[in-house]
Amino acid sequence: MTEAKKNIVLKSHENIVKGAQDVREYRGLELTNGLRILLVSDPTTxxxxxxxxxxxxxxxxxxxxxxxxxxxxxxxxxxxxxxxxxxxxxxxxxxxxxxxxxxxxxxxxxxxxxxxxxxxxxxxxxxxxxxxxxxxxxxxxxxxxxxxxxxxxxxxxxxxxxxxxxxxxxxxxxxxxxxxxxxxxxxxxxxxxxxxxxxxxxxxxxxxxxxxxxxxxxxxGPEQLGKKVEPVPIKDSKWLSISFPFPDLDSEYKSQPGYYISHLIQHEAPGSLLSELKRRGWVSELESGYHTPASALLTEDPRSVETGPMS
Ligand SMILES: [Zn+2]
Structure with missing residues (x-):
């Protein structure tokens, strides 16, 4: 690194956590102007x-x-x-x-x-x-x-x-x-x-x-929740979408609790919600997901739980 380049780097992070199988090398940089950079070196690409x-x-x-x-x-x-x-x-x-x-x-x-x-x-x-x-x-x-x-x-x-x-x-x-x-x-x-x-x-x-x-x-807020809306679809398909507002979970990014919940809701094993709905002939598929639409927006993606197409 040249002297001139050193001057613009406020901090350098060498100990980037990576997977055991990951052979690439990483370095984090924070420039004096506030720009944050992740450098990735992969000689095989x-x-x-x-x-x-x-x-x-x-x-x-x-x-x-x-x-x-x-x-x-x-x-x-x-x-x-x-x-x-x-x-x-x-x-x-x-x-x-x-x-x-x-x-x-x-x-x-x-x-x-x-x-x-x-x-x-x-x-x-x-x-x-x-x-x-x-x-x-x-x-x-x-x-x-x-x-x-x-x-x-x-x-x-x-x-x-x-x-x-x-x-x-x-x-x-x-x-x-x-x-x-x-x-x-x-x-x-x-x-x-x-x-x-x-x-x-x-x-x-x-x-x-x-x-x-x-x-x-x-x-x-309370005024907007607990409502049912029936949009008329363009395609001939039937979906039910249920959403639950969540607190923002971005700060829990290391444990990802939102993914545990959605994983359990969309599980396909015997005894799961999907297996019971299928047994009754009500649905053909079910998806669930957690998503934060924007920084510290205290809710999840409104399309969190979906079943469909329904018979
Ligand atoms: Zn565009």
Whole structure:
């Protein structure tokens, strides 16, 4: 490590816990600008890869501009000050056996790529510009609004997505959980997003000390609970979905209690819930899951327990 590089590393973590069969080497770094990095070395692989998480997602969309975080994820691919031509990054990766993608979640967006190892510096240089100087040109913005809109239209007929949105709409009025994830009608400067990007930029980037948003208010209160909703499906299928709000279990990540509960609910052995429901001819399958939709959101994924299709 050169002297210059040492200066940007606040802390280095060498003792990363890993599985007994894991031959890769790991190192954790905390940069002076607040960026946290996990380095993974695997000499047996023939590709290099990078993933970067930005703690901003659709929950931070302004209410009047649904889909803005998703649009921002598209726009970063459409030229930067250093590499102004659209999709320069994707073209570079494609010409060196690599590919990339990005997705916007509830309270995060993830950007990732892989490439031939010898091309990693060039790929990172292009990638980093996303978080330094995206152009957000007017013409590309118009086109990407259409792209986001068509992604939305593609899932309009997806029953599972539709039901998920019903759950969102049934949450407390004004709670971010009730927001919708696509289709922006107009675009304004999305300051929060851009500032957070800067905290995640590599060493040259100034830490703007933007506070990460968390949700301590559960999306469902007594008024919203104990309700039955019957959405009309597009496909000819019958599902029953029951959800139970849970306290946030993220701090219990080492023991994963949510997975024990869902494992027991969806167990298929004799004497299980599923075996009894099947014996009665009521269901053909049953799934259960625990999921936290956003940081410290004090509930689980509303689609926690599902049975179906029912006869
Ligand atoms: Zn998209």
């Amino acid at each position: 023939d590709q290099s890869a990078v993933a970067l998480d930005v703690k901003v997602g659709s929950f931070m969309d302004p209410w009047e501009i649904p889909g803005l975080a998703h649009l921002c994820d598209h726009m970063l691919f459409m030229g930067t000050a250093k590499y102004p031509s659209e999709n320069e990054y994707c073209k570079f990766l494609a010409s060196h056996a690599g590919e990339s993608n990005a997705y916007t979640g509830t309270d995060y967006a993830n950007y990732h790529f892989d490439v031939q190892p010898e091309q990693l510096p060039g790929a990172i240089d292009r990638f980093v510009q996303f978080f330094l100087s995206p152009l957000f040109t007017e013409s590309a913005t118009e086109r990407e609004v259409c792209a986001v809109d068509s992604e939305h239209k593609n899932i309009l007929n997806n029953d599972s997505r539709r039901v998920k949105q019903v759950y969102r709409y049934r949450s407390k009025p004004g709670h971010d959980f009730g927001k919708f994830g696509t289709v922006p009608q107009r675009v304004v400067q999305f300051k929060h997003y851009v500032l957070l990007h800067r905290t995640y930029e590599f060493d040259a980037i100034e830490n703007k000390k933007v506070t990460r948003k968390v949700w301590n208010d559960p999306p469902y």
